[in-house]
Amino acid sequence: MWEVRIYYKKGVQDPEGDTTLQGLKMLGFDCAEEVKTAKIFWIRGCDREEVEKICRRFLANTTSQDYEILQL
Amino acid sequence: MWEVRIYYKKGVQDPEGDTTLQGLKMLGFDCAEEVKTAKIFWIRGCDREEVEKICRRFLANTTSQDYEILQL
Numbered sequence: 001m002w003e004v005r006i007y008y009k010k011g012v013q014d015p016e017g018d019t020t021l022q023g024l025k026m027l028g029f030d031c032a033e034e035v036k037t038a039k040i041f042w043i044r045g046c047d048r049e050e051v052e053k054i055c056r057r058f059l060a061n062t063t064s065q066d067y068e069i070l071q072l
Numbered sequence: 073m074w075e076v077r078i079y080y081k082k083g084v085q086d087p088e089g090d091t092t093l094q095g096l097k098m099l100g101f102d103c104a105e106e107v108k109t110a111k112i113f114w115i116r117g118c119d120r121e122e123v124e125k126i127c128r129r130f131l132a133n134t135t136s137q138d139y140e141i142l143q144l
Contacts (some may be wrong), residue, residue, distance in 0.1 A: 005112070007112075017113070017114075024130065027130060029118065029122060029125075029126055031118035031119070032116070032117050032118055034114075034115070034116040035113055036113070036114040037112060037113055037114070039109065039111060039112070040077070040079075040109060040111070040112060041092060041107055041108070042107065042108040044104070044106040044107075045106070047103070050101060053101075054104070058092075058095060058096065
């Protein structure tokens with residue numbers, strides 16, 4: 001089982017994080033200072049090389065996003 | 073800094089995981105047997121009790137989703 005994490009590169013806007021932060025402020029959670037997001041995909045099957053390809057071709061937009069692959 | 077993970081409860085359909093698996097098959101990644109997804113929110117600020125409230129009221133649909141809160 002592989003855990004793939006997809007997240008925005010440093011310095012790149014994270015639109016869902018920004019929207020979430022706004023929503024929290026509107027709900028009265030003024031404690032929130034920053035929200036960033038990432039996506040996890042748990043993939044069963046495939047070897048690491050295949051998972052690398054899956055990340056680059058399909059899951060990550062490598063212009064704006066980085067990925068990490070962990071074996072669970 | 074808090075890391076919140078939102079994921080589908082066991083037995084609940086994960087539509088994005090299912091779609092991703094279909095896409096991988098279409099791209100020729102027949103190695104993929106199962107794909108499940110989760111969302112991460114990294115929240116700066118707030119204490120654990122506030123983050124709990126944020127999860128229950130805003131980030132998770134507790135009918136179909138579970139959440140985990142980790143302090144980083």
